[in-house]
Amino acid sequence: MHWALFIFFNHENGRNGIIDLFFQDRYLNAIQTNAHHLIRYLATAVVVNKRRRNMLEELIKVxxxxxxxxxxxxxxxxxxxxxxxxxxxxxxxxxxxxxxSGQRKLVP
Incomplete structure (x- = not known):
């Protein structure tokens, strides 16, 4: 999933693709279990994509x-x-x- 970021963020329609992919249950579960750092990339994709702002509510829940x-x-x-x-x-x-200046923080 991490390697996919390079492809999605460098593709013309990649932000839509990453939103669709990462909000699928199995990918979202993987992010929540093992790859918390990918939440920041999903958040960025949702925020900068005007056509997908409808996903903001779901993102806030995550x-x-x-x-x-x-x-x-x-x-x-x-x-x-x-x-x-x-x-x-x-x-x-x-x-x-x-x-x-802010780095990601894993909260104990």
Whole structure:
């Protein structure tokens, strides 16, 4: 799945493909079990794809389910914005995303 990111993000219609693929039950289960870091790429694909914003609600559910085990500035930004309605916190997370200072964190 990780190698697929290179293909999907470099293909003209790749973001649609990665959304369709990663939201399939078996792939979503694999992400939630063994590859939490792929949530940030799925989140990015949903956010930057105007035609697939309808998947945002489903993405937020996944982020909330995995918040206890994984978070990074991208997922925390979405959680601040759509779950907590913390716009100041969301702005700070967006700055972290832009600076690249935030790293993914596996939460014990």
């Amino acid at each position: 982020i909330q389910q995995e918040h206890h085990s994984y978070k990074d500035p991208v997922t925390e930004f979405l959680e601040c914005l759509y779950v907590n309605y913390d716009f100041d916190g969301a702005q700070q997370k967006l700055i972290e995303c832009e600076q690249g």
